[in-house]
Amino acid sequence: xxxxxxxxxxxxxxxxxxxxxxxxxxxxxxxxxxxxxxxxxxxxxxxxxxxxxxxxxxxxxxxxxxxxxxxxxxxxxxxxxxxxxxxxxxxxxxxxxxxxxxxxxxxxxxxxxxxxxxxxxxxxxxxxxxxxxxxxxxxxxxxxxxxxxxxxxxxxxxxxxxxxxxxxxxxxxxxxxxxxxxxxxxxxxxxxxxxxxxxxxxxxxxxxxxxxxxxxxxxxxxxxxxxxxxxxxxxxxxxxxxxxxxxxxxxxxxxxxxxxxxxxxxxxxxxxxxxxxxxxxxxxxxxxxxxxxxxxxxxxxxxxxxxxxxxxxxxxxxxxxxxxxxxxxxxxxxxxxxxxxxxxxxxxxxxxxxxxxxxxxxxxxxxxxx
Amino acid sequence: xxxxxxxxxxxxxxxxxxxxxxxxxxxxxxxxxxxxxxxxxxxxxxxxxxxxxxxxxxxxxxxxxxxxxxxxxxxxxxxxxxxxxxxxxxxxxxxxxxxxxxxxxxxxxxxxxxxxxxxxxxxxxxxxxxxxxxxxxxxxxxxxxxxxxxxxxxxxxxxxxxxxxxxxxxxxxxxxxxxxxxxxxxxxxxxxxxxxxxxxxxxxxxxxxxxxxxxxxxxxxxxxxxxxxxxxxxxxxxxxxxxxxxxxxxxxxxxxxxxxxxxxxxxxxxxxxxxxxxxxxxxxxxxxxxxxxxxxxxxxxxxxxxxxxxxxxxxxxxxxxxxxxxxxxxxxxxxxxxxxxxxxxxxxxxxxxxxxxxxxxxxxxxxxxxxxxxxxxxxxxxxxxxxxxxxxxxxxxxxxxxxxxxxxxxxxxxxxxxxxxxxxxxxxxxxxxxxxxxxxxxxxxxxxxxxxxxxxxxxxxxxxxxxxxxxxxxxxxxxxxxxxxxxxxxxxxxxxxxxxxxxxxxxxxxxxxxxxxxxxxxxxxxxxxxxxxxxxxxxxxxxxxxxxxxxxxxxxxxxxxxxxxxxxxxxxxxxxxxxxxxxxxxxxxxxxxxxxxxxxxxxxxxxxx
Numbered sequence: 001x002x003x004x005x006x007x008x009x010x011x012x013x014x015x016x017x018x019x020x021x022x023x024x025x026x027x028x029x030x031x032x033x034x035x036x037x038x039x040x041x042x043x044x045x046x047x048x049x050x051x052x053x054x055x056x057x058x059x060x061x062x063x064x065x066x067x068x069x070x071x072x073x074x075x076x077x078x079x080x081x082x083x084x085x086x087x088x089x090x091x092x093x094x095x096x097x098x099x100x101x102x103x104x105x106x107x108x109x110x111x112x113x114x115x116x117x118x119x120x121x122x123x124x125x126x127x128x129x130x131x132x133x134x135x136x137x138x139x140x141x142x143x144x145x146x147x148x149x150x151x152x153x154x155x156x157x158x159x160x161x162x163x164x165x166x167x168x169x170x171x172x173x174x175x176x177x178x179x180x181x182x183x184x185x186x187x188x189x190x191x192x193x194x195x196x197x198x199x200x201x202x203x204x205x206x207x208x209x210x211x212x213x214x215x216x217x218x219x220x221x222x223x224x225x226x227x228x229x230x231x232x233x234x235x236x237x238x239x240x241x242x243x244x245x246x247x248x249x250x251x252x253x254x255x256x257x258x259x260x261x262x263x264x265x266x267x268x269x270x271x272x273x274x275x276x277x278x279x280x281x282x283x284x285x286x287x288x289x290x291x292x293x294x295x296x297x298x299x300x301x302x303x304x305x306x307x308x309x310x311x312x313x314x315x316x317x318x319x320x321x322x323x324x325x326x327x328x329x330x331x332x333x334x335x336x337x338x339x340x341x342x343x344x345x346x347x348x349x350x351x352x353x354x355x356x357x358x359x360x361x362x363x364x365x366x367x368x369x370x
Numbered sequence: 371x372x373x374x375x376x377x378x379x380x381x382x383x384x385x386x387x388x389x390x391x392x393x394x395x396x397x398x399x400x401x402x403x404x405x406x407x408x409x410x411x412x413x414x415x416x417x418x419x420x421x422x423x424x425x426x427x428x429x430x431x432x433x434x435x436x437x438x439x440x441x442x443x444x445x446x447x448x449x450x451x452x453x454x455x456x457x458x459x460x461x462x463x464x465x466x467x468x469x470x471x472x473x474x475x476x477x478x479x480x481x482x483x484x485x486x487x488x489x490x491x492x493x494x495x496x497x498x499x500x501x502x503x504x505x506x507x508x509x510x511x512x513x514x515x516x517x518x519x520x521x522x523x524x525x526x527x528x529x530x531x532x533x534x535x536x537x538x539x540x541x542x543x544x545x546x547x548x549x550x551x552x553x554x555x556x557x558x559x560x561x562x563x564x565x566x567x568x569x570x571x572x573x574x575x576x577x578x579x580x581x582x583x584x585x586x587x588x589x590x591x592x593x594x595x596x597x598x599x600x601x602x603x604x605x606x607x608x609x610x611x612x613x614x615x616x617x618x619x620x621x622x623x624x625x626x627x628x629x630x631x632x633x634x635x636x637x638x639x640x641x642x643x644x645x646x647x648x649x650x651x652x653x654x655x656x657x658x659x660x661x662x663x664x665x666x667x668x669x670x671x672x673x674x675x676x677x678x679x680x681x682x683x684x685x686x687x688x689x690x691x692x693x694x695x696x697x698x699x700x701x702x703x704x705x706x707x708x709x710x711x712x713x714x715x716x717x718x719x720x721x722x723x724x725x726x727x728x729x730x731x732x733x734x735x736x737x738x739x740x741x742x743x744x745x746x747x748x749x750x751x752x753x754x755x756x757x758x759x760x761x762x763x764x765x766x767x768x769x770x771x772x773x774x775x776x777x778x779x780x781x782x783x784x785x786x787x788x789x790x791x792x793x794x795x796x797x798x799x800x801x802x803x804x805x806x807x808x809x810x811x812x813x814x815x816x817x818x819x820x821x822x823x824x825x826x827x828x829x830x831x832x833x834x835x836x837x838x839x840x841x842x843x844x845x846x847x848x849x850x851x852x853x854x855x856x857x858x859x860x861x862x863x864x865x866x867x868x869x870x871x872x873x874x875x876x877x878x879x880x881x882x883x884x885x886x887x888x889x890x891x892x893x894x895x896x897x898x899x900x901x902x903x904x905x906x907x908x909x910x911x912x913x914x915x916x917x918x919x920x921x922x923x924x925x926x927x928x929x930x931x932x933x934x935x936x937x938x939x940x941x942x943x944x945x946x947x948x949x950x951x952x953x954x955x956x957x958x959x960x961x962x963x964x965x966x967x968x969x970x971x972x973x974x975x976x977x978x979x
Contacts, residue, residue, distance in 0.1 A: 236932045
């Protein structure tokens, strides 16, 4: 049963140096065509979408869509779903796109959660990332949202950015806390091929920070955020009690989800597939009712229960796994025991979970499941 | 005319030759051109470097294996000739292969690059050809290059080799210049095979390879007599007997024939499944009408360098042995015997002609036999004289007897011939000195080119001498060497300890003077090569119980992907699988995982870090 719906808006006003998501700089007519394709794709799947509990509009930059197109999409969603009764309806936005008009629109269509890409409090780093906003705009956006009673706000930050110091991270954290969000994501930089940053790195124009500093930064976040009331619930995610992202938890719990839009991934009925990552091809496919036809991968549910589940701080319920798949996880993955001996994993109240050390070495731990 | 007479007339029209050259002087291109002009290969089937049939050969631009092709050539005198062109390798490691192929020839085309002149392997190859009494046709190649200086090169040739400059053919294989002169010169100057068609069969096996369906396929030169399909044959060294199923020649496509007569060069198949019975250098005769004696075989080889080869997965030991047996068929110089290592388990000690040979062997193991192996650092063979005067040969540093029992250690030396433009003489002397070489001789082969002779320890030559020589002469110097004998040296065994445990496969024998330097470089090199593990690993270099250098591999601290949402899981799994695949190339020694490169790092210890 599909309970989560993801809608991808691939447009951006400018491209961040580190980003390898499906995105492009759009023009008005293309954006219109795209919005109509989304609506057509929603219609295509409407029969399968009767039990949706969470919706997330991500990107790209959803707020890069002209407001009337966004409205068009929201109207369509309001026809398909009782938006008011969703457990979570989230959207991503750039801080400099937050306007009175946008906030009113989001409220009207019962968007409950807004995720802002803040990334850094250091203007130099923001420039190096090619972000379009200023710190001042972040503060204005947050205060505008608060004024309109919009409090469920996530702020995204990137750390371990080239040349970032521990002091700068501490400043970012203080800054983040001062904005009083309900949720914080701190992502260590992932150097992705096919990005400007990667290109600069290969050409020795940019150096990554060393592993020790990266590790210390993460440990600092793991110490400080819970002290300030932000509960660590996934590798990179922290939330005030009750504000964990329900939509994202669907991914980590391997619940079924449908993704619509260019490059969007779906997992339905133990199958994984996605739309074309090329805009023209995507539009043509929707036109011809060929949705979600790329790479039909079968999921290895047992394995992925661990790969995804261990990302959650609470871990994986061993009894639930045994009952669901009729296997003994410790027999199937004997290296779990070695990881427990090495203090990377621990079993607590029937949950297999990462220790703090394991949290830093998840890739190592996960190789035991491959 | 009787059949026999026809065959004798045919024999007079056979020309067996090979092309010899220093590496990169254009041997394979010339071979291609000859194939093309004798229409052995239709133009549309031409791919560059036809005779280099292994992917490995084309990729690296070198010839490793011998190949023979039969070509038809209509000479200007109106007669048709049968050419057998036998390709030869150019690299110093494969001198032995050259000598094998030359034994199947009556003449040789000596290719010299018109811009480079005489190089070390030019000389080495000429001497081999002269040893085999071959007629030499000198060809000055690449005359179309702007910096070609054929007059100077011909002068060099007259002065150093003593060939008559008037015989030299000016050519450019690439541009197709001089090819018909070369073909006519083959007809005129290379003698026809001298063997006796009426004598009992004697065919020399000069190479062989293994075919999964047809068994061992020997390549032969019929020296006397005639061999036919269906004949019962006998291998004179191993006494094994077979019935010929098929025989023929390469054109370069395989072409079956009814017979191969005196002077012919070709292949045969006889469902030979027992690899042991076929020795390169052996003589094939008829089972019923045997030759009195075998042909002179090949000299037995001494490998120059040895290393341990171990399966990454211990259960692959027996398939590794089978692969070695099959490789040996087409690589007669390969020598191996089982050995065990406390770090690596059961494997083999394999002897090679040089480092390139070793590298190629490993790549072939991987590509052709899908063997995942760990190779230990190469070592030369040391002669250890014990206090009781007993002499022990040690080709594995780990086996060096306790120094208390050792009277002294001798190491192999080579006579190294280096040819270089004179401006680099200083650099080369400095390099040779640093490599413990002794100056022997220096000759000007022309106004600005010099031949230097040094006596140098083989271990120094093998490691990185060639690379160093190239880099200190901008690539202009060339090198050839041959074993010259053993000399006493002040050598010590350097042990490497990981996590306080000595790893026998990393032990090396080094000159006392270099021990500290190499020990500390090895420690810092291993620190970079061995991936971080969950715990800190001390790396130490020790002579006996004395630790002379150390470093630490820090514990892994962070390895986690910050983001993993819906679409990321498939990517993530691929990443994890790739990392896991990388681990297959590592060997667990105790609790430490060591990558292949670590065992080889000793080779580049003299590089600047």
